[in-house]
Amino acid sequence: MTLKNGVAPAWRTPVVIGVAALAVLALGSVVLPTFLVNNLIRAFLYAALALTVDLLWGYTGILTFGQSAFFGIGAYAAGLVFTHAGFSLPLAAGALAAGLVCAWLVSRAIGWLAFYHGASPLYASVVTLVLPIVLVQGIYSGGEFTGSSSGLSGFDSFDVPLEAWFFIAGAFLTVVAVIAWLFVRSDAGRLLVAIRENESRCEYLGIDVSRYKARLMDVCALVAAAAGFLFACVQMVVAPEYAGFVFGTELVIWVALGGRGSLLGPIVGALLIDVGSAYLSGNLPYIWTLLVGIAFVVVIVAMPRGLAPLAANALRRAVPRKRRIAPVAVSFVAAPARERERDDAQSPQAALSLRDVQKHFGSLKVLDGISFDAHAGELLSLIGPNGAGKSTLMRCIADGAQRSGGTVEIGGAEIRKLAPYDCVALGVGRKFQTATVFESLSVAEALRIARYRLAPPAKWQRDTTLELPQPALDVLRLTGLDKIPERECRYLSHGQKQALELAMVLALEPRTILLDEPTAGLTKQERTQIGAIFVALATRYRMCLLLVEHDLDFVREISSRIIVLHQGRIVMDGGVDEVVNSELVRAVYAGESHSDAASTEGGA
Amino acid sequence: MLNLGLDVVTTAAILFIVSTGLLLVFGVMKIINFSHGAFLTTGGYASVIVTQAGLSWWWGIPCALAIGFVLGMAVERFIVRPLYARPLDAILATWGLGIIVGQIITLVFGRGVQMVESPVTGALAVHGAQYSAYRLILVGVALVIALALGWLLNGTRLGLQTRAVIMNEALARGLGISSTRVRFMTFCTGAALASLAGCLITPLASVDPNMGVPWIVGAFMLVLVAGSSLVNLAVASAVLGGAQVLVSTFINPVLGGLTIAVLAALLLRIRPEGFARG
Numbered sequence: 090m091t092l093k094n095g096v097a098p099a100w101r102t103p104v105v106i107g108v109a110a111l112a113v114l115a116l117g118s119v120v121l122p123t124f125l126v127n128n129l130i131r132a133f134l135y136a137a138l139a140l141t142v143d144l145l146w147g148y149t150g151i152l153t154f155g156q157s158a159f160f161g162i163g164a165y166a167a168g169l170v171f172t173h174a175g176f177s178l179p180l181a182a183g184a185l186a187a188g189l190v191c192a193w194l195v196s197r198a199i200g201w202l203a204f205y206h207g208a209s210p211l212y213a214s215v216v217t218l219v220l221p222i223v224l225v226q227g228i229y230s231g232g233e234f235t236g237s238s239s240g241l242s243g244f245d246s247f248d249v250p251l252e253a254w255f256f257i258a259g260a261f262l263t264v265v266a267v268i269a270w271l272f273v274r275s276d277a278g279r280l281l282v283a284i285r286e287n288e289s290r291c292e293y294l295g296i297d298v299s300r301y302k303a304r305l306m307d308v309c310a311l312v313a314a315a316a317g318f319l320f321a322c323v324q325m326v327v328a329p330e331y332a333g334f335v336f337g338t339e340l341v342i343w344v345a346l347g348g349r350g351s352l353l354g355p356i357v358g359a360l361l362i363d364v365g366s367a368y369l370s371g372n373l374p375y376i377w378t379l380l381v382g383i384a385f386v387v388v389i390v391a392m393p394r395g396l397a398p399l400a401a402n403a404l405r406r407a408v409p410r411k412r413r414i415a416p417v418a419v420s421f422v423a424a425p426a427r428e429r430e431r432d433d434a435q436s437p438q439a440a441l442s443l444r445d446v447q448k449h450f451g452s453l454k455v456l457d458g459i460s461f462d463a464h465a466g467e468l469l470s471l472i473g474p475n476g477a478g479k480s481t482l483m484r485c486i487a488d489g490a491q492r493s494g495g496t497v498e499i500g501g502a503e504i505r506k507l508a509p510y511d512c513v514a515l516g517v518g519r520k521f522q523t524a525t526v527f528e529s530l531s532v533a534e535a536l537r538i539a540r541y542r543l544a545p546p547a548k549w550q551r552d553t554t555l556e557l558p559q560p561a562l563d564v565l566r567l568t569g570l571d572k573i574p575e576r577e578c579r580y581l582s583h584g585q586k587q588a589l590e591l592a593m594v595l596a597l598e599p600r601t602i603l604l605d606e607p608t609a610g611l612t613k614q615e616r617t618q619i620g621a622i623f624v625a626l627a628t629r630y631r632m633c634l635l636l637v638e639h640d641l642d643f644v645r646e647i648s649s650r651i652i653v654l655h656q657g658r659i660v661m662d663g664g665v666d667e668v669v670n671s672e673l674v675r676a677v678y679a680g681e682s683h684s685d686a687a688s689t690e691g692g693a
Numbered sequence: 694m695l696n697l698g699l700d701v702v703t704t705a706a707i708l709f710i711v712s713t714g715l716l717l718v719f720g721v722m723k724i725i726n727f728s729h730g731a732f733l734t735t736g737g738y739a740s741v742i743v744t745q746a747g748l749s750w751w752w753g754i755p756c757a758l759a760i761g762f763v764l765g766m767a768v769e770r771f772i773v774r775p776l777y778a779r780p781l782d783a784i785l786a787t788w789g790l791g792i793i794v795g796q797i798i799t800l801v802f803g804r805g806v807q808m809v810e811s812p813v814t815g816a817l818a819v820h821g822a823q824y825s826a827y828r829l830i831l832v833g834v835a836l837v838i839a840l841a842l843g844w845l846l847n848g849t850r851l852g853l854q855t856r857a858v859i860m861n862e863a864l865a866r867g868l869g870i871s872s873t874r875v876r877f878m879t880f881c882t883g884a885a886l887a888s889l890a891g892c893l894i895t896p897l898a899s900v901d902p903n904m905g906v907p908w909i910v911g912a913f914m915l916v917l918v919a920g921s922s923l924v925n926l927a928v929a930s931a932v933l934g935g936a937q938v939l940v941s942t943f944i945n946p947v948l949g950g951l952t953i954a955v956l957a958a959l960l961l962r963i964r965p966e967g968f969a970r971g
Contacts, residue, residue, distance in 0.1 A: 150781075202958065208965070211781070212917075215958060218954075222954055338788060341785060379800070382792035382796060385792070389785050390776060393779070
């Protein structure tokens with residue numbers, strides 16, 4: 090593949106294949122037998138619908154039973170208008186518009202219900218399950234107007250021959266598939282996978298995941314409604330079953346069998362099963378459904394990725410050739426320094442300021458009256474025995490909804506009840522205790538997700554360069570990650586994952602970094618290396634680092650200040666030597682009686 | 694007025710009976726068993742088999758319990774066990790199982806509706822009002838099921854282990870409790886309860902290969918709202934079932950059919966933990 094201007098022509102392959110598909114369609118409309126043409130029209134529209142389920146569930150992890158409802162909305166918009174107002178071109182355009190608007194409004198309502206910070210994935214599924222049930226009951230109770238349980242039929246529609254519908258439906262599927270292809274392969278599209286793999290990490294990278302999911306659902310709803318409109322136009326019949334949740338589950342079955350998280354799999358799955366039923370359900374009325382059911386269960390249990398990878402592997406073995414999608418070589422370059430950083434370095438304001446922060450679970454007080462300031466250039470270590478509340482404190486700084494009382498200011502701005510992604514915007518980055526990266530993304534892709542907030546990636550292509558701030562580049566260079574941008578995260582060593590997560594946090598250009606046991610599980614050498622990085626971040630880049638650590642020697646070497654936490658309170662706050670050599674710390678760490686520690690507390 | 698009150702109580706009892714099996718499985722295994730509907734159907738057909746064999750309807754109860762339990766053993770071992778780590782996939786696989794069961798029943802019994810003669814006909818006079826005797830019996834049955842489950846969980850060794858697994862599975866395993874065995878027993882009991890419920894509702898509803906489907910969404914919603922407590926389930930059944938009866942009576946039956954699903958979805962949006970710790 091040739092490269093022009095350093096940018097891979099990502100659009101070329103999908104568009105060429107799309108055009109080829111259109112040519113095949115044109116040919117097929119002439120040569121294929123009428124019965125097959127008839128069934129394929131319906132199957133094409135179903136396949137487009139299955140693609141939206143795949144985008145939502147296969148790529149992003151939102152298990153939806155409700156795409157049938159949007160399909161039904163589009164279909165009923167056409168059916169109702171054509172039945173009650175008659176058919177004409179302007180009316181048809183109006184019906185399409187009405188269907189799209191309705192679907193969009195419903196999708197907004199569903200998005201508001203299903204996606205909010207902290208919502209469980211099960212709840213989103215519940216909401217998408219309730220939607221078609223409500224819609225179908227609405228259709229039932231519509232009486233004459235909606236045709237109740239028998240639906241609407243016998244209305245006029247476009248006077249177009251079957252062969253033309255075949256082409257139109259096929260072209261619709263092709264266009265949806267090509268656009269979906271371009272999007273999921275683009276830099277922005279990788280976010281879908283990132284959300285599926287680790288939603289919480291995405292939120293702590295400053296991405297409003299709920300909003301993104303809701304937008305995705307809006308788009309999928311519009312595509313489904315358009316498919317439903319075409320369906321009503323060509324079949325000249327609409328029925329409640331097409332909006333029902335059983336149809337919604339069938340869509341999921343097709344996607345699961347074809348292969349979730351691939352685009353071709355669900356298309357092939359939908360086409361084969363739907364056309365297969367048309368041919369076989371006559372001869373084997375219940376056996377066919379039984380076989381599909383068995384195949385579905387077997388695939389879910391034993392082959393979660395569906396039949397697509399199986400077919401792909403078989404093909405690769407049969408026709409050995411070079412990988413079709415050559416990985417785009419990504420090089421990391423320095424991002425221009427932002428004005429902001431220079432301003433902050435000089436500002437006398439505290440980078441982080443806590444006042445009387447409380448956290449309790451019921452009557453159990455985990456944090457009690459925590460107050461301290463931390464400034465740019467400080468490397469502040471939080472130490473204390475297990476259960477002292479260190480990790481809880483970190484959470485309370487990075488997520489406004491966590492604490493029970495008190496105020497937290499980041500760079501002078503109060504975090505109120507802000508969600509993690511808004512706290513990131515205020516300038517705080519959090520590295521988790523266990524390295525959390527996106528297992529099936531490459532190193533470069535993971536870093537690009539981290540840059541999503543500051544430098545939105547290209548929507549329809551893949552860039553060959555990635556701009557990163559200097560501190561992130563330093564970490565990548567020191568750990569050798571800059572040499573393996575294409576390596577999938579799952580193949581990284583534990584130390585490399587820790588370093589990558591740190592680089593991702595640094596890519597956010599935070600002014601304050603929260604590091605929860607960043608050296609856990611690292612070798613001695615890696616530990617020294619990462620310690621040097623921390624010192625450089627504080628001294629050279631004037632960041633404020635808040636570090637939770639158990640290793641006192643490590644803390645002593647790198648910290649500029651230490652806070653000792655015990656039973657949810659600050660028992661000591663001071664310089665390194667002062668704290669490390671104090672009786673109190675020895676008492677706390679040696680596990681001597683708590684009353685000892687508490688009595689010394691007054692003097693601290 | 695009294696009639697309405699009895700409607701609320703009996704509806705709550707029926708919902709409770711239909712949902713307990715699902716609740717047990719959700720509480721212990723943290724997965725939604727969508728084949729619950731299939732087990733309901735199985736239980737319904739158990740009573741069909743029994744009455745067609747000329748036996749009294751009451752024989753359907755032990756028969757349904759046994760069939761449900763045995764079927765549950767196979768399902769747990771081959772379908773549910775591999776999916777503990779993938780709860781959303783477990784929903785799908787159990788839904789697929791529901792399709793399989795429905796088709797097999799269709800192949801054996803045909804697609805048509807089977808009628809089962811009600812074991813108790815007629816009405817009882819309650820304070821001057823006439824009310825279906827069978828619905829009133831179900832209130833007693835719901836109480837018996839609740840007490841039996843309460844005893845199983847609080848009075849037996851397996852119950853103690855089950856509660857330990859509900860509270861903290863990792864710790865329970867660390868203490869030498871075989872969580873695999875607890876889950877296995879739980880699933881089989883849940884399946885048996887679902888099958889029993891299917892048998893018990895036959896005098897009220899028609900028996901057909903898809904009879905479980907309308908029930909499962911309501912049961913699913915009640916369980917999500919109730920979390921993992923039998924008491925909460927009783928409260929949820931009474932509140933949401935009561936709302937359903939009121940809406941059906943005073944507004945319209947179609948809306949009534951949607952009450953549980955819509956109310957539960959909204960309730961969970963406002964209070965994700967449902968009635969738990971309420």
